[in-house]
Each structure stands twice: as C-alpha cells, then as structure tokens.
Amino acid sequence: MPTPSPSPTDPIGRYEKRPTVPLPDGARVLTGAAAWAAVAEAAAGKGARLVVVDAYPGADLPLIAKEIAEALPEWRIVDVEEAAALPIAEIDAFIEANLTDDRVFGVMSHATVDAFYDAGRLAATAASAADRPTVLLGWGADLVARLTESPYVLVLADMARWEIQLRQRLGATNWRARNPEEDRLRKYKRGFFVEWRMADRHKMTMFDRLDFVYDASALGAAEDAGRAPGMITGEAFRTAIADTAHRPFRVVPFFDPGSWGGQWMKRKLDLDPSKPNYAWCFDCVPEENSLLLADADGAVVEVPSLDLVLTQPRALLGERTFARFGAEFPIRFDFLDTMEGGNLSLQVHPLTDYIQRTFGMHYTQDESYYMLDAGEGAHVYLGFKDGVDREAMMADLRVAETGGAPFEAEKYVNTFPAKKHDHFLIPAGTIHSSGADSMVLEISATPFIFTFKLWDWGRLGLDGIPRPVHLDHGEANLEWYRDTAWTEANLVNRVERLWEADGVVEERTGLHELEFIEVRRHWFDDEAAHDTQGTVNVLNLVEGDEAEVVSPTGAFAPYRINYAETFIVPAAVGPYIVRRTERSRATRFGTLKASIRGTRIGQID
Structure with missing residues (x-):
C-alpha cells in the first residue's frame, strides 16, 4: 500500500510526532470483542481448544484478561505467571549478579525465560489446559503450550520499552517484583540488563509462528490512553515489517524533560507547552522506539521497532553490518535541548575494552554533537586543557561529589564556541559536555545508558534525587592525552x-x-x-x-x-x-x- 500523500492544507515542515507505516492491502486493525472473536474463529479453524497470549513483561495482564473474559466468556483464562513462575525471592537471587549494587549499571544477562519458571508446574499447567477451551496468558505462556501436543493459536501481546518506562515512573513494577516505589533508574536497570534481553530472545522464537499481534502498549497506556488496543494477524504483521525493511521510514519519537532541558523543541516541534522543558528527543533508537502499523482507515497497532531489527536484520542493516553487529541497530540519533536551559553533565563514555569487560556490551558509545541550532554564547566542553594535573582534577571532583566546593570545569576542560551546523566529534574516552543554549543533534552508537557523569553542576534530577555520578568508572576511561591541541586538530569541525x-x-x-x-x-x-x-x-x-x-x-x-x-x-x-x-x-x-x-x-x- 503506498504511503498516503500529505494534504495540501498540512503545514509545510511540521514535525510529525506520530509517523505511520502501512499495513498490507486488505489488512485491518481489529479492536475489542471483534479482535478476540477473530482469535476464537482462528482456533476453530485449527480445531484448537487452546489460545496462547504470550505477553511482553510490562503488559497489564489483569486488563488483558478482563478484555478476553468479556469477549470470550466460555473460555477459561489461566495466568501462567501465577501458575508456574518461581517465587520472586528465587528470581531475585538468580539475577543478583547481573544487577549489582550500582544504581545505574549492571551486567548483561544471557538467560532465557524458562529460567524464571518451575518446570514441574509448567508441565502441570499444560496438562490441565486440555479439558476445556483455555487461554494461557502471561510472559512465557508459549512455554506451556509447547509442552502439549494440541494445536493452538498464538498471540503476542507486544509493547515498546518506552511505554514500560512511563508506566514504571507511575508506580508499575518490574516483572513480578515488589518494587513500586523503587528508584526508576533501578527499575530501568532491571529491565535493560535482564528482563528485556530475555524477553527479546523469547520473542524471536515466536515471530514465524504468530497468528496475531496485540497492541499491549495501548491497554493501560501511561499516555494516549484513549486509543483502543488493536490486533492484526501474524501474516499482516510479518508482511508490514518485511515491506518496511525495503523503503524509507521513521520510528515514533519520544520526548522527555530533564533537569537541564530547554525550550527549543517545545516551540519548534509543537510539544506540550505545559511541560517545564524538554531535554531529550529519541528520534531514532529502534531498540526503544516503536512503529505504528496503520490500516487503510487510519487505525493503528503499535509494535516495538526492535521487531523490525530482529526479524529483518539483513534487509535493514545490510549483510556486512549484520555480520559485524548481529541483529542490533548500531546508530542512534537523538536531540539534546539546552536552549534557555542548563549545561549537560560533564561526562565520559567507556572505552570498548572497558565496556566489554565490565558490562558485557559488544561496543561502546562513540558519538558527536551536531549543532542543529545555537544561541548567542553557546559552547561545548571538549577535551582537557594543556597541562592538566590529573590528581588535582580528580581530587576536586571528589570534593564536589560529596557536596563540598563546586567543581571548576573551566579550570580543566576546554570550551569551544558553538554555532549552527558546527560538528564536534566525541570518541569514547573524551571528556565532554554541551553547554546551555544549544540544540544538539547527537549522533552516536547505541549502547544506551553508558554515560559516566563526572560533575552535574550540583543539580537534582526531576525526581528530587541527586543524579548519579560515577567517578571511578569515569577516571578509568578518561584519555588524558586529549589536550587542547589534540582536540582542536581531531574533534572540532573536521569538515x-x-x-x-x-x-x-x-x-x-x-x-x-x-x-x-x-x-x-x-x-x-x-x-x-x-x-x-x-x-x-x-x-x-x-x-x-x-x-x-x-x-x-x-x-x-x-x-x-x-x-x-x-x-x-x-x-x-x-x-x-x-x-x-x-x-x-x-x-x-x-x-x-x-x-x-x-x-x-x-x-x-
């Protein structure tokens, strides 16, 4: 299906915050009772008395169960997580080494979802599902169905990581955890290093077998709650994803305020004027963004854009890029808005060897700042001044960390004036920060959260908690030879x-x-x-x-x-x-x- 042409009355150059990609001709988004009736009809066509709704961790199972019960009252609903998951204390013990004591950083898990389940209880749940029409619901529900010899209809209740983060900020817990009040950075860490890695491995075993895909982001959504959760067939999903890998597209951007955030995006991109600021826009981070799959009537199903990366890596990335990175999207574009805001934290990103040894990541976050816009007096902190005393600088940072004297960044770090269309290069190991009154298009590799803050200008986060500083990690990765001359010759406007x-x-x-x-x-x-x-x-x-x-x-x-x-x-x-x-x-x-x-x-x- 061709992309709809813009209306002649659409404002020229208006930033589109909800871009869509088309479903194949004839595909329709079903909602409510009609969606679940289609699932029951598919089961009847297979001669199946079993429906599996395998839900990404973070999906609101009670709301999904309520919707199914209202649409299919004759079907029994079994919560697989309640029936067969290990006690949370055992799960916590299993992943303790991955989470570490650090507030932000953990170690990548290579576990699979079956590690969170009791094998005997899975088998018992499978055996009990044979006596009447049954819906198995929960993350890992397909594990139960695979233990039966019965045909079944497979539904994936999928959702993007950004929606999970928004829900967690409002009090949602990690998977089966009892942590509604926990620091949101620790919740994110548990998802990033453990749950989402396991869930993506599990999803990959199901993509080719899916009968339906259900939009779990819409049901109980933290934002845009008026949208009814839609469902499409597995065939429509696979065709739309394959088609997207052969034409230009955009992922759905998301925006977030921050302690240093500015006003440029609010004005230029037509964002909510009631928000105090916007610090970030993640405009191309397929691991966390989503795709809106739209039918001919404009109804949409939201799926993680990561599904495209996982299922179409060769067409999307190219053979040589896939051979180098696997099914990971290695390029990230995002915005950093400090116009009428404050400085970013003074920071450094880990060297490749360090991130591999310490966190289990394949590659590190090299990046650059491209100045999409800049106010008068805008500047970038980049590289050390000549003759910096390493011990003195680290001593001053540790005093600042404990609430003593503020760190005098200009004493140790170069500042370079910044104007529109300037480009500053920031290979890992380089001390850097964007100053106030800048609109940065950040181009980087995609390891997400691996920023070691050295100094954050004495600020609290929007949650009222001091933003984390990691001086030991930072010191281990600072490349002290990157002084003024080296920085000017290698990192400033190399056009x-x-x-x-x-x-x-x-x-x-x-x-x-x-x-x-x-x-x-x-x-x-x-x-x-x-x-x-x-x-x-x-x-x-x-x-x-x-x-x-x-x-x-x-x-x-x-x-x-x-x-x-x-x-x-x-x-x-x-x-x-x-x-x-x-x-x-x-x-x-x-x-x-x-x-x-x-x-x-x-x-x-």
Whole structure:
C-alpha cells in the first residue's frame, strides 16, 4: 500500500510526532470483542481448544484478561505467571549478579525465560489446559503450550520499552517484583540488563509462528490512553515489517524533560507547552522506539521497532553490518535541548575494552554533537586543557561529589564556541559536555545508558534525587592525552569537502577515525542522489522546510520528511534521491547522513 500523500492544507515542515507505516492491502486493525472473536474463529479453524497470549513483561495482564473474559466468556483464562513462575525471592537471587549494587549499571544477562519458571508446574499447567477451551496468558505462556501436543493459536501481546518506562515512573513494577516505589533508574536497570534481553530472545522464537499481534502498549497506556488496543494477524504483521525493511521510514519519537532541558523543541516541534522543558528527543533508537502499523482507515497497532531489527536484520542493516553487529541497530540519533536551559553533565563514555569487560556490551558509545541550532554564547566542553594535573582534577571532583566546593570545569576542560551546523566529534574516552543554549543533534552508537557523569553542576534530577555520578568508572576511561591541541586538530569541525556539482555539495564531517560511524553532509538546491551501498543509512533534514525521498526506479512511493526529522533508509533500498517538494519554500536544503564505516559494498578499509 503506498504511503498516503500529505494534504495540501498540512503545514509545510511540521514535525510529525506520530509517523505511520502501512499495513498490507486488505489488512485491518481489529479492536475489542471483534479482535478476540477473530482469535476464537482462528482456533476453530485449527480445531484448537487452546489460545496462547504470550505477553511482553510490562503488559497489564489483569486488563488483558478482563478484555478476553468479556469477549470470550466460555473460555477459561489461566495466568501462567501465577501458575508456574518461581517465587520472586528465587528470581531475585538468580539475577543478583547481573544487577549489582550500582544504581545505574549492571551486567548483561544471557538467560532465557524458562529460567524464571518451575518446570514441574509448567508441565502441570499444560496438562490441565486440555479439558476445556483455555487461554494461557502471561510472559512465557508459549512455554506451556509447547509442552502439549494440541494445536493452538498464538498471540503476542507486544509493547515498546518506552511505554514500560512511563508506566514504571507511575508506580508499575518490574516483572513480578515488589518494587513500586523503587528508584526508576533501578527499575530501568532491571529491565535493560535482564528482563528485556530475555524477553527479546523469547520473542524471536515466536515471530514465524504468530497468528496475531496485540497492541499491549495501548491497554493501560501511561499516555494516549484513549486509543483502543488493536490486533492484526501474524501474516499482516510479518508482511508490514518485511515491506518496511525495503523503503524509507521513521520510528515514533519520544520526548522527555530533564533537569537541564530547554525550550527549543517545545516551540519548534509543537510539544506540550505545559511541560517545564524538554531535554531529550529519541528520534531514532529502534531498540526503544516503536512503529505504528496503520490500516487503510487510519487505525493503528503499535509494535516495538526492535521487531523490525530482529526479524529483518539483513534487509535493514545490510549483510556486512549484520555480520559485524548481529541483529542490533548500531546508530542512534537523538536531540539534546539546552536552549534557555542548563549545561549537560560533564561526562565520559567507556572505552570498548572497558565496556566489554565490565558490562558485557559488544561496543561502546562513540558519538558527536551536531549543532542543529545555537544561541548567542553557546559552547561545548571538549577535551582537557594543556597541562592538566590529573590528581588535582580528580581530587576536586571528589570534593564536589560529596557536596563540598563546586567543581571548576573551566579550570580543566576546554570550551569551544558553538554555532549552527558546527560538528564536534566525541570518541569514547573524551571528556565532554554541551553547554546551555544549544540544540544538539547527537549522533552516536547505541549502547544506551553508558554515560559516566563526572560533575552535574550540583543539580537534582526531576525526581528530587541527586543524579548519579560515577567517578571511578569515569577516571578509568578518561584519555588524558586529549589536550587542547589534540582536540582542536581531531574533534572540532573536521569538515572535508568531497565534491560539488549541479547545486549539490557533499562533505565528510565525522566521526573521528577511531569511531565506526561515517557521517556525510549534503547541501542541495533541488535534489541530491544517494545509494545505501548495502548498509543502513540514517538521515536528518538539518536545513530546509520539507523534502521527499524517492526511488529512481519507483521501488517505493515518495516519502515526505520535514525539518529536523530523522529517517531511516534500509540497506535493501539501494539508490534513492532526496529532493525538495513542489510546495517547499526553502531555497537551500541540508541532510546529515550516518552509515557504518567499512560496510558499504565495494569499500575496502
């Protein structure tokens, strides 16, 4: 199904906060009793008396059970978690080493969901499911069904990690944990290092067998609670995901306030004016963002965009990128808004060897700051000043950490003025921070939370708790040789013009040679030609009001993009063109494009 054309009355360049991707022709989103009636009909077609609703941890099981009971009153509902899960004390003991005592950081778990269940009780639950029409509900419900010899209908009640985080902030617990009042960073840590890793491994065993996909993000949603939870067939889900891996698309961005947040996104992106600020926008983090799968009537089912990464890694990422990273999306685009706000924390990211040895991550968070906008006096903290006394600096940081004298960052760290379209490169191990009055497009690798704060200007978080500082981790990763001269020569506006012709200029503008992300900037008057060359491209329209992505061969329908929107062009797309739309009023356009260095077809490093 082609992407719907924008209405002529749509404002030009308006940032789209709820982008959709189309379901295949004829597919429909079902809701309420009609959805569960379709499930029962599918069971009858299979001669099955068993329905399995395997729910991602974080789904609201009581609300799902209530909806099923109202629609299918003759079916018994068995909560598999209540029937067969281990006591929470045993689960806590099992994952204790992964969680550690740290408030933020743990160690990646490689466990599978069966580790949280009693094998005997799983078998007993399976045996009891044979005597009448039964719905097995809960995370791991498919484990029970696989112990039977009966046919069954498989439903995945899926949801994105961002929705889980919002619910946890409102008091939701981790899976079967008794921690409603626990610090939200610790809740996130338990999900990030343990639950979500296990849940994604479990999901991957079911994708090819799914009969239906149910939108568990909508039922009991922390936001947008008016949307009815929808359901689509497994075939519609698989087709939509496969189609998305062959055309440009956007994930659903999410926005979050912060102690240093600013006002630029509120005004430019038309966000809720009642919020005190917005600090972050995660505009391309497929592991946590979602996709809205829309039918011809505009009804949507929200699924994690990670489902696309897990099921279509070769088409999405490209063969060489997949061979290098596996089914992980290695590029992240996000916004950091300090316009009329405060400085980011002074921080450093771990070196690759350190993150592998300490946390079990494959790669680290190299990054860069691209200045989408900047106010008067904007600046970036980057690299050490010449002749810094390491021991004195760390001593001053430890005094500041304990509430003593504030840390004098300018005494030890360079500051560089920042203006619109400047680009600052930040390989792991580099001390850095964005100052106030900046609108940063952050381009980075995707290990998420591995930021070691060194100094946070004495602030509390929005939850009233001091934001965590990790001086021991930070000191172990600071590259002290990155002084003023080295930083200026290697990290500040390293722009190389590659070619210019027919109103198009292509520049290489990062990242640093130690980093695996290649960044190209294209300025153009009317259009610029691109080719994925076999690896995923991530782009942002950094200049201009409105453009569209088109295929020179008509392989996909034109895809509209607006100023500041990040969009993904899968490796499978190949050649594509970014061009002005007929109604655009801009005279100049610019895109910033990131790809994985050394993975393009025909490229040899």
